[in-house]
Amino acid sequence: MTDLRIGIIGVGLMGADHAERVVHQTSGARLVAVSDPDSARASALADRLGVRTIDDPLALIADDEVDAVIVASPGFAHAEQLHACLDHGKPVLCEKPLTMDAESSLRVVEAEHKLGRSLIQVGFMRRFDPEYAELKKLLDSGDLGRTLLLHNVHRNKTVPETFRSEMIVRDSLVHEVDVTRWLFGEEITRITVHAPTPTSLVANGALDPQFAVFELANGAIADVEVFVNFQVGYEVRCEAVGELGSATIGLGSGVLTRAAGHWGGAVPDDFRQRFALAYDIEVQRWVDAAKRGEIDGPSAWDGYAAAAVCTAGVESLTTGRPIEVEMARRGDVLPSVQP
Amino acid sequence: MTDLRIGIIGVGLMGADHAERVVHQTSGARLVAVSDPDSARASALADRLGVRTIDDPLALIADDEVDAVIVASPGFAHAEQLHACLDHGKPVLCEKPLTMDAESSLRVVEAEHKLGRSLIQVGFMRRFDPEYAELKKLLDSGDLGRTLLLHNVHRNKTVPETFRSEMIVRDSLVHEVDVTRWLFGEEITRITVHAPTPTSLVANGALDPQFAVFELANGAIADVEVFVNFQVGYEVRCEAVGELGSATIGLGSGVLTRAAGHWGGAVPDDFRQRFALAYDIEVQRWVDAAKRGEIDGPSAWDGYAAAAVCTAGVESLTTGRPIEVEMARRGDVLPSVQP
Amino acid sequence: MTDLRIGIIGVGLMGADHAERVVHQTSGARLVAVSDPDSARASALADRLGVRTIDDPLALIADDEVDAVIVASPGFAHAEQLHACLDHGKPVLCEKPLTMDAESSLRVVEAEHKLGRSLIQVGFMRRFDPEYAELKKLLDSGDLGRTLLLHNVHRNKTVPETFRSEMIVRDSLVHEVDVTRWLFGEEITRITVHAPTPTSLVANGALDPQFAVFELANGAIADVEVFVNFQVGYEVRCEAVGELGSATIGLGSGVLTRAAGHWGGAVPDDFRQRFALAYDIEVQRWVDAAKRGEIDGPSAWDGYAAAAVCTAGVESLTTGRPIEVEMARRGDVLPSVQP
Amino acid sequence: MTDLRIGIIGVGLMGADHAERVVHQTSGARLVAVSDPDSARASALADRLGVRTIDDPLALIADDEVDAVIVASPGFAHAEQLHACLDHGKPVLCEKPLTMDAESSLRVVEAEHKLGRSLIQVGFMRRFDPEYAELKKLLDSGDLGRTLLLHNVHRNKTVPETFRSEMIVRDSLVHEVDVTRWLFGEEITRITVHAPTPTSLVANGALDPQFAVFELANGAIADVEVFVNFQVGYEVRCEAVGELGSATIGLGSGVLTRAAGHWGGAVPDDFRQRFALAYDIEVQRWVDAAKRGEIDGPSAWDGYAAAAVCTAGVESLTTGRPIEVEMARRGDVLPSVQP
Structure with missing residues (x-):
């Protein structure tokens, strides 16, 4: 095509x-x-x-x-x-x-x-974030029962001085508006935006942070902290609370659930899940390098060295003793190559 | 090109x-x-x-x-x-x-x-895994001092019966052989592979798990647990121990460091770091859908609904009161569209 | 005394x-x-x-x-x-x-x-919980700047049927009332208690969960999820958000802070911090056992066995070789003692 | 008595x-x-x-x-x-x-x-540490199958210059000797202590860190990193690997298990587990203060203030509206008391 x-x-x-x-x-x-x-x-x-x-x-x-x-x-x-x-x-x-x-x-x-x-x-690219997508799938599965509450945190390190109170609603909070509608599959019918005493680190009079409460058509409630001058860095978290447990994303650990007396996450089934991105990057960089007539990754020498160590390893396994690794000297084999 | x-x-x-x-x-x-x-x-x-x-x-x-x-x-x-x-x-x-x-x-x-x-x-695709790449960068930076020790864990859920003791060395341990050489930038000079009493859940006589100790040319030491019938799932961890601290990957939380009295990880600076993959997926799926004459993500209606909520949110922020969201009924605007 | x-x-x-x-x-x-x-x-x-x-x-x-x-x-x-x-x-x-x-x-x-x-x-025993006490100390230190927001979660596994809507406020939420007043050193001046659609797992008509918003005399805001039939177990969390970072307790990991581009916790300085409780328990159990004419912990044999292994360990360190541990047979030394 | x-x-x-x-x-x-x-x-x-x-x-x-x-x-x-x-x-x-x-x-x-x-x-006080005790109980329960491997890390921030190579074995490693014997209920039969290139931050010639491998009577293997000049702080970790999963302590999060496709920890059943220590400390400090004729914790005023907020909270729950808290002024009620 x-x-x-x-x-x-x-x-x-x-x-x-x-x-x-x-x-x-x-x-x-x-x-x-x-x-x-x-x-x-x-x-x-x-x-x-x-x-x-x-x-x-x-x-x-x-x-x-x-x-x-x-x-x-x-x-x-x-x-x-x-x-x-x-x-x-x-x-x-x-x-x-x-x-x-x-x-x-x-x-x-x-x-x-x-x-x-x-x-x-x-x-609204959050719907494509693997963590949000997994959270959506979990909530739709019904494993946590009906979703009752959603707690959100949305923090930026800093924003330009031109970013004022209204923009915090229209440009930042808007992401949680979409996330809330999407995760619940329901419309938001009422909104309250609280403005606590603002951070003293912003000089433009912006009401920052803000704390919003959404009421949904099905009676659920979502809350959002938006803090666009958090100083620390960028942080987005979302915890859904269902009748049978809760699930949190944004802790840098995938979806963390609390259910049936345990908290924790999933252990992937195989290496393709764990290293999918590594394979994608490997092949992309190899393609890019090959077009330049180069490689961009482990060389044939690296393959040889690994083979030499594994050969000794098998001998150690068989004999139960430490084994010295026999390997040609790199400079002898590749005289003109930089180490 | x-x-x-x-x-x-x-x-x-x-x-x-x-x-x-x-x-x-x-x-x-x-x-x-x-x-x-x-x-x-x-x-x-x-x-x-x-x-x-x-x-x-x-x-x-x-x-x-x-x-x-x-x-x-x-x-x-x-x-x-x-x-x-x-x-x-x-x-x-x-x-x-x-x-x-x-x-x-x-x-x-x-x-x-x-x-x-x-x-x-x-x-050896691990060199392209973002966590390994970040660990390599951290070690090369010298922030943790000279690297002294490397602890590795390499576990598979299960492998076929044909996967025997030698293959655990040649096909599994080989990844840690490359990782060790690459992270240290040094050759492995001696290897000991210990075979503890094997798991009783494997019937083919394979020595599984194995525990290997590598000695490197610069005097550093690396150890590896390889356990290819761990039952739980796939797990790869690596902890580097330097003179000034340690760093671990494979906990599903990026690089976790221990240095200067603290343990923890980095908070990203901005949304492009946090959501880079979401943007990649969004655009790829949009491209694929556009070629079929469709969309595959939030619709114009979703954009409208977000605008309606934010308009009410700005009013709540200004007045300090809860505000009802005014929104057209979806069925009136999109009479023939499935909800 | x-x-x-x-x-x-x-x-x-x-x-x-x-x-x-x-x-x-x-x-x-x-x-x-x-x-x-x-x-x-x-x-x-x-x-x-x-x-x-x-x-x-x-x-x-x-x-x-x-x-x-x-x-x-x-x-x-x-x-x-x-x-x-x-x-x-x-x-x-x-x-x-x-x-x-x-x-x-x-x-x-x-x-x-x-x-x-x-x-x-x-x-109000939470003030004595080591995590809350450490959080209070951190907020009072000013390291996170002025505290702006407090997010609380308070969940019980289940409560008896007699526990109704008002009791959720008076017996559960009351803890967060005290925690909020204590952490901020300020009175609460306004309170809103939202009642989302209740969990379907409770048959007594109780409004559970509840979501409360406190407004404080100094303009700060605190919110609380109280959910007394959470099914999973008991969970209490508290996150304080300051101008320069945030700190969370109740994750089972002490105080986790986000500040200056990093998240994480403290590594204790020495073993007395890490094992203080172990020492307390050890001595208490030894005292209790000694009064009964017994011991309740590692025996002299355990001390001997450790000495035998360490003697071999020192030899291995000196010689660089594996060393067999020489130890008397327990049955020879302690003929009448159960193993 | x-x-x-x-x-x-x-x-x-x-x-x-x-x-x-x-x-x-x-x-x-x-x-x-x-x-x-x-x-x-x-x-x-x-x-x-x-x-x-x-x-x-x-x-x-x-x-x-x-x-x-x-x-x-x-x-x-x-x-x-x-x-x-x-x-x-x-x-x-x-x-x-x-x-x-x-x-x-x-x-x-x-x-x-x-x-x-x-x-x-x-x-050997580690046997009384709640985390080690819970790990022992878990291993004895058989839930993880037979224990095959034990990985230990034992790090001190620094030790005095007088602490030399042999003492690292006799005074530090000795703890893991006891832990290993106790957790397995087996004697150690062979020991290898590796001495990698030492940290350059110690001037007394001590071989630090050390890496020990224990072989046990039942064929299991344990390894230990001992690093007494780690600079960062005090850190003790222990991971047991069984046929059906693994369990780790020392991460500051209780016992973390990996089993049946999940990793994570337990959520306590009730508040007495979570806050047991808080109650112990509360009563001890109250006893100590009472003997001095004082209190050392929340006062009657704190009890009153909580009651006032909860009364307003119940009204908010009933009416669905924000409610102002009515409270006497502290200075009126307690004229001579410091705030």
């Missing part, structure tokens, strides 16, 4: 990140064009990645060579760009927020619905 | 896994052919992935359409296939072991050295 | 536990009398521990042989018994609640104040 | 620690005398604790007022003092080592055996 040809609108932090991702990580896709009001920034990236720049984002959307669009522009530009994507019938991955307010978001939903096709995907 | 065209020899567990990886995960590469003595197995995979089968592995290596080779055949077949790759000047990623014994491995090293190019990479 | 002679009122679960504690764990105190409306229960305990029963709790309080009183009777009896202790000028440790309502509690406070001496201590 | 009257020989680090323990922590015992070659040190301690000094340790053992003896003198003095205790038929808790070598230890064993009574207990 031919590659999906992608254009990216907005190449700031997230857009540039997505551009690298499409070029270096994504299989079956090809970056063909980028667009940004800062044309120098667009050109620098485009040159490095060998793609075109298209100044006008609407022209990028209309371009025949572009099969699909990633929208990573500022939120206020989303509505127009999304409608253009719909008009051209092009799939679009849109960074959150969909648009800046509920009213304009609803109009996008309606326009897409008229088309009769799902073209728009929103960038 | 054009894709690297890859042929795979041996499509058992590892080879089939690599085939899927090249097709679905690897950027800049394309699978073109597979070879396996079990031609039905080869054809089934080839048909599914849309590639050719080539019965003779040496013919696959020689094939003009094959730029590079992954060798995942049984170890006894490696030597001949590696020499063929060298003869054709083709890059090869060879699953361990390089060959079955030190002598034949040395001949492969010499043949490659004569060519003057590094064409062979051995599949 | 002479022992403090203690009388206990109420020997249900808590009172009986305290009786055992005073007899077997507490230094410098002696149990002399117990009182309980269930006189059979009182007698059984009194006989076993060799103390008197006194039917009337007020007579116990007045008894000349009683220096101090532990009140573990039901809450509704507390007010009268506390006033009696004050009248007799006797120190009293009163299980929570002080009394059943704020008004009667205030009268107790006033009566004690008139006396001019602090005679009443309330059984 | 009357208190056991204890004399302590040697009041260095360990002896002084035991003296405090007997006086302040141990129920049913009383310290009556101490003895130390450094008579100033002995007098200072004796004065503070209100006990006698007896210069000659043999006189202390013979003293009519001494029922039982704790021997915390240097190891070379143990043999004579132990024989004296046996001669006087007095129970003795002897800090390890029993004596300085296997031969003299054996003579102590024989002398005690001739008496026909167990009078000597050796201070």
Whole structure:
């Protein structure tokens, strides 16, 4: 199958990140064009990645060579760009927020619905995080009974001074809004946002941290601490409490459950689960190196050395004694190679 | 740049896994052919992935359409296939072991050295595991002082009855042989393999578990428990002990250090570290879905719902009161769509 | 100094536990009398521990042989018994609640104040838990900056059917009320108790779990999940969030902090910290056994065996070789002793 | 029952620690005398604790007022003092080592055996550590199958320069010798002590760290890292590997098991397990304070404040609204009391 040809609108932090991702990580896709009001920034990236720049984002959307669009522009530009994507019938991955307010978001939903096709995907990427995905699967399995409560913590190290109280709701809390709706499969019907005395380390008057309580249509409750100037680092945690136990993610240990008198996690069944990512990285780096006529990993010498040690190891196992390893000297075999 | 065209020899567990990886995960590469003595197995995979089968592995290596080779055949077949790759000047990623014994491995090293190019990479994939890579980086940084000891645990849930005492050394312990050489940057000079009373749960007479002690050229010591019928699951741990502290991986928590009166791990600086994999998966799944004319993630409705909740949240923050969320009814807006 | 002679009122679960504690764990105190409306229960305990029963709790309080009183009777009896202790000028440790309502509690406070001496201590025992005490010390140190938020979880496995919605507040949540006041050194000025859809596993109509939000005089906020039919077991956690980091207790790992880019805990400085409790238990059990003319721990033979192994160990260290341990046969040395 | 009257020989680090323990922590015992070659040190301690000094340790053992003896003198003095205790038929808790070598230890064993009574207990206090005790119980339960391997880590922050290679075996490794014998219920038959290149941070030529391998009579194997100048702090870990799973202690999290596809720990059943120590400390401190005419914990005011908050909490639960807490002003009720 031919590659999906992608254009990216907005190449700031997230857009540039997505551009690298499409070029270096994504299989079956090809970056063909980028667009940004800062044309120098667009050109620098485009040159490095060998793609075109298209100044006008609407022209990028209309371009025949572009099969699909990633929208990573500022939120206020989303509505127009999304409608253009719909008009051209092009799939679009849109960074959150969909648009800046509920009213304009609803109009996008309606326009897409008229088309009769799902073209728009929103960038709530937590649903793809392996830990969140595993938590969702666990809750859906019913093993913990009905879910009653959800405790969330969402902390950033620091944010720019321009990040004010409202943005903490719209740009940070919004992730927990989506996570809560998705994990419960229910709408949020009431929200309270508490503003405790703010941290003294922020000078812009922002109400930070905030503490929100969501009430859901099914009577469940979720709470969220959002603290965007936590100083320590980035931390996202989520604990779901069911009738038969609880499960927590974000502790850096996969899903930790409490059930039936025990707390803990799963031990994987085999090495492919544990080392899947290692294999992915190994092959990707080998491919990249092979194209340059090099290797990027253990060499034939490493294979030889391992064989020599294992041969001695088998002898030790058989005899029950320590065995000296016999190995050729590297410099004798590979005279001109750097050690 | 054009894709690297890859042929795979041996499509058992590892080879089939690599085939899927090249097709679905690897950027800049394309699978073109597979070879396996079990031609039905080869054809089934080839048909599914849309590639050719080539019965003779040496013919696959020689094939003009094959730029590079992954060798995942049984170890006894490696030597001949590696020499063929060298003869054709083709890059090869060879699953361990390089060959079955030190002598034949040395001949492969010499043949490659004569060519003057590094064409062979051995599949010690742990070097690419993010935790091992981080441990290596930490040891090389000198933050823990000189490394004195290495404690390793290597456990499989179970292995087939055919997996006997020698294979535990050659196929399992060999990973720790490479890890030890790589982490220390030193050769192993002496090895003792202890065989405690074996587990009673294995009926084939295999000496399992085994406990190995490596002595290194620089005077350091490494020990390894290998237990291939541990029953619980797959577990690989490694603790390096330096003059100023220790670091452990394999607890499912990244690198845990003990230094300066504290134990613990790092808190990531930002969301891109924490959610890098989520973004990779999100974009890959969106690309795959877009090619089918679908989405595979949060919809425009999800974007709208989030906007509606955040609007109420900002009002709650401002007023200090609970606010009801106003949202259109999904069925009114999307009458024909399944909930 | 002479022992403090203690009388206990109420020997249900808590009172009986305290009786055992005073007899077997507490230094410098002696149990002399117990009182309980269930006189059979009182007698059984009194006989076993060799103390008197006194039917009337007020007579116990007045008894000349009683220096101090532990009140573990039901809450509704507390007010009268506390006033009696004050009248007799006797120190009293009163299980929570002080009394059943704020008004009667205030009268107790006033009566004690008139006396001019602090005679009443309330059984909020969490302040003595080593983890809570360490958390308090950490917050008071200022290392985490000003404390902004407190997240609490309080879960019981199950409670009797008689435990209804109000009791969840008065008997369970009350612990977090005290913990919050104590950790912040501030009063709680506003409280919201949310009742999500209750667990279906409780048939008595109790609103369980509950989720409470406290607002404090200094603008800080604390939240509490109370879930008294959690099914899994007993779990109490507390996370304090400061301007410079956070600290969590109740994970079974002491105080875990997040600060300055790291998460983790302290490594103790020496063995006395790590094994303090082991030494306490060792000596207590040795004392108890010595009074019976026995030992209750490692024997002289164990001391001999350790010496034999260490002698061989020193030889191995010196020679670099495995050394066989030479030890007398136990049966030869101790012919009549059971192994 | 009357208190056991204890004399302590040697009041260095360990002896002084035991003296405090007997006086302040141990129920049913009383310290009556101490003895130390450094008579100033002995007098200072004796004065503070209100006990006698007896210069000659043999006189202390013979003293009519001494029922039982704790021997915390240097190891070379143990043999004579132990024989004296046996001669006087007095129970003795002897800090390890029993004596300085296997031969003299054996003579102590024989002398005690001739008496026909167990009078000597050796201070291997790890058997009393709750984590080790729980591990022992788990292994004895058979839940993990037969125990095959034991991995130990024993690290000190630093030790004095006088602590040389042999002492690392005799004074540090000796703990793991006892732990291994005790957990397996088997003797150690062979020992290998490896000396890797020592840490460069020690200038006295000590071989530190050391790595020991024990072979047991039943074919099991145990290994021990002893590292007495680890710099970080004090750390003792022990992992037992059985046929059906493993269990680790010393991570500060109780017993962590790996079995049946899961890793984790137990959630306690009720608050008495979780807070047992808190209750012990609460009552001990209350007793100590009551004797001084004070309290040392939450006051009646704290009980009142909790009642006031809970009253508001019940109203919030009933009404579903935030409720202001009504509380008397502390200064009005307790005008002369410091806040």
